[in-house]
Amino acid sequence: MQQLDKHFESVKAIHMKDLFAQDPERAKKFSLELKNGDDLFHFDFSKNRITEETLTLFTNLSKERKVAEGIEAMFSGEIINKTEKRAVLHTALRNRSNRPIIVEGKNVMDDVNGVLDKMKGFTEKVRSGEWKGYTGKPITDVINIGIGGSDLGPLMVAHALTPYANPEKLKVHYISNVDGTHAAEVLKLLNPETCMFIVSSKTFTTQETMTNAHTCRSWWLGKVGTDNAAKLPLHFVAVSTNLTKVAEFGIDTNNTFAFWDWVGGRFSLWSAIGLSTALYVGFDNFIQLLEGGHAMDEHFRTEKDLRKNIPAVLAFIDMWYTSFFKSGSHAVLPYDQYLDRFPAFLQQLEMESNGKGVKMNGEPVDAAHGTSSALFGEPGTNGQHAFYQLIHQGTQLIPCDFIFPLNTHNKLGEHHKLLACNVFAQAEALMKGKTFEQALAEAKKSIPGDDAEAQQKQTTLANHRTFSGNRPSNMIILSQVNPRTVGMLIALYEHKTFVEGLLWEINSFDQWGVELGKELAKDLYPLLGDKEGKETEGTFKTKDSSTQHLVELFRQFNSQ
Numbered sequence: 001m002q003q004l005d006k007h008f009e010s011v012k013a014i015h016m017k018d019l020f021a022q023d024p025e026r027a028k029k030f031s032l033e034l035k036n037g038d039d040l041f042h043f044d045f046s047k048n049r050i051t052e053e054t055l056t057l058f059t060n061l062s063k064e065r066k067v068a069e070g071i072e073a074m075f076s077g078e079i080i081n082k083t084e085k086r087a088v089l090h091t092a093l094r095n096r097s098n099r100p101i102i103v104e105g106k107n108v109m110d111d112v113n114g115v116l117d118k119m120k121g122f123t124e125k126v127r128s129g130e131w132k133g134y135t136g137k138p139i140t141d142v143i144n145i146g147i148g149g150s151d152l153g154p155l156m157v158a159h160a161l162t163p164y165a166n167p168e169k170l171k172v173h174y175i176s177n178v179d180g181t182h183a184a185e186v187l188k189l190l191n192p193e194t195c196m197f198i199v200s201s202k203t204f205t206t207q208e209t210m211t212n213a214h215t216c217r218s219w220w221l222g223k224v225g226t227d228n229a230a231k232l233p234l235h236f237v238a239v240s241t242n243l244t245k246v247a248e249f250g251i252d253t254n255n256t257f258a259f260w261d262w263v264g265g266r267f268s269l270w271s272a273i274g275l276s277t278a279l280y281v282g283f284d285n286f287i288q289l290l291e292g293g294h295a296m297d298e299h300f301r302t303e304k305d306l307r308k309n310i311p312a313v314l315a316f317i318d319m320w321y322t323s324f325f326k327s328g329s330h331a332v333l334p335y336d337q338y339l340d341r342f343p344a345f346l347q348q349l350e351m352e353s354n355g356k357g358v359k360m361n362g363e364p365v366d367a368a369h370g371t372s373s374a375l376f377g378e379p380g381t382n383g384q385h386a387f388y389q390l391i392h393q394g395t396q397l398i399p400c401d402f403i404f405p406l407n408t409h410n411k412l413g414e415h416h417k418l419l420a421c422n423v424f425a426q427a428e429a430l431m432k433g434k435t436f437e438q439a440l441a442e443a444k445k446s447i448p449g450d451d452a453e454a455q456q457k458q459t460t461l462a463n464h465r466t467f468s469g470n471r472p473s474n475m476i477i478l479s480q481v482n483p484r485t486v487g488m489l490i491a492l493y494e495h496k497t498f499v500e501g502l503l504w505e506i507n508s509f510d511q512w513g514v515e516l517g518k519e520l521a522k523d524l525y526p527l528l529g530d531k532e533g534k535e536t537e538g539t540f541k542t543k544d545s546s547t548q549h550l551v552e553l554f555r556q557f558n559s560q
Ligand SMILES: O=P(O)(O)OC[C@H]1O[C@H](O)[C@H](O)[C@@H](O)[C@@H]1O
Pocket: 147, 148, 149, 150, 200, 201, 202, 203, 204, 205, 206, 209, 265, 266, 352, 511, 514
């Protein structure tokens, strides 16, 4: 870290414009490419405030932090999630080579392949119409009930792969929020004869998911009447690691799809948690998604020169800004409407994984360098007309990842060309900026005159219209948004997150930070009162005055 600190002092003032001027080969030197069949995955990281030395120092740090050993430990099923005593094996879910992976003496590939076969049979039955609802009609609407990793991943992939679906035949919906509005609005769209609910929860105890699952079950039972109650298994299936709880809920174990504790929630879209996606886009496309993830895994695991390892380089660059430039946030900006939920998915992946203040060994993290920054993003070009002002001229440094597919699924007039020129121009503008002199020349055109007053006005306007530039960005180019490239893209960010975790010496696979809020919500529930506005247990008087007041306000509006 000390060497990187020193290096930071020597490069922090260098302008990227000068780096490009000094080296005409810069783009070539700072680009990596991966080919997977016909698919191209191109990563241009030349518009970053880095030199060759930056990468060398990060590879040195990686040696010190045993990144190569960490990668091997993950792939081979070692218990690397030490606080939860679990292996981390989402890569086994997409291990298309079928190389044996032994955990506690057992090859997990047998279980993985067993569940994939079950998913295949099920998706084919539902999609072909062979699976019938309680009145004999085929399923037209699939509803995934889940939250966090049991929602964001499948939802994001379903959006991304819309061109591979046939929503006229089969639609997919997602209910996650405990806000009753979410369930109510989806239920309005459904016909009880033709809908299929998938209750997706690793633990099968998550408050939001269980509340939504019970609400949907009551809705369905209410619609079909008691005579048809026994037909519930035709309309409710489950995905979980907790098969006992699934059975308690009343879902047929034949219609339950298992996964395992070595799959972290935010890494679970590759497991049966992806069932809604597989139903929507078809099982073959789901397999292609796994193939894409596997291609990135192979690259990540086998490219031992970390300067050529795409997830490692992406991690180095992100850490460079977070830990050295102290940027508090970074943006992921997909220039493809189908990837509209990718930033939301990444928020959980990165912020839940690396938003930690304690190292693996229980000691506080190195305060001078910190850990994960906040992530946000919207699809381009919409973000340009909303928050890019701050990225271009704000006082904070916000590194950006642009994602752009060379081919579009929708060849409408000039749209794709316009999209391309916008994304390339944004990266160029952030890098180059506009000097005060350029801005002044423009200001002189719009404010004519050379007297003192005009000059003053010209200078003021020029100050407003100057762009410092030197604002970094990565450009991730895909040949097209398809199941394989989407698989590669997701796996890239998963591994980038893991490498950063290793460099920060934290456990990227637990999430204790979400627990306190859950505990306090449980405490507060009885204090919110019954119909008469009385506590059912305990007293809210022990709470701080703000919480007491909020409880009182709630009661005023919610008791009779
Ligand atoms: O799949 P579930 O057990 O229902 O968990 C759903 C989500 O809730 C938890 O609170 C975690 O923060 C997430 O990592 C998880 O994905």
